[in-house]
Amino acid sequence: MKDKESMTETFEQLLENNKEKIYRICKIYAVSPLEPQDLFQEVIFAIWKSLSTFKGNSSIDTWIYRITLNVCLRSKQKSDKTFNKTLQLESIQFIPVEMPVENYQQEKYNALTSCISKLNNESKSIIILCLEELKYKQIAEITGLTENHIAVKMKRIKKILMDCITNKI
DSSP states (O other), rough: OOOOOHHHHHHHHHHHHHHHEEEEEEEEHOOTHHHHHHHHHHHHHHHHHHHOOOOOOHHHHHHHHHHHHHHHHHHHHHHHHHHHHOOOOOOOOOOOOOOOOOOHHHHHHHHHHHHHTTTTTHHHHHHHHTTTTHHHHHHHHHHOOOOOHHHHHHHHHHHHHHHHHHHHH
């Protein structure tokens, strides 16, 4: 076990190296406009809590992706249960300042994220990791599926997304 100062430095470096991809995944799983920040904080807390137990059986990136997906999936399951019992009010709109994007590009992005959100959890996790440019082998390690299964699922997911996006644009 590392000393506290060394763990803090390691954690800060991990956060610096991975914060964009963690946030992108949180943003995809988010239901409300403010939720990505909450999910991001939950993921960061989970990484901090688990850092001392990381054994190195996989790459640190694989481990971080696994934690990120698990936190987001757990949150989504809780949200789905809550949503079934109560009405969600989304009166607060938070729009982060980003670089301006052409309307058509924004329309395509919105269509893609909307279509991804309709996928089941397993398919959503696979396509998100694929969009993060991970190889099938890495996706297999993170999800616990075989590379072959990932390849088959990706063909199906791409077809579903293409059909969905085509209908939206």
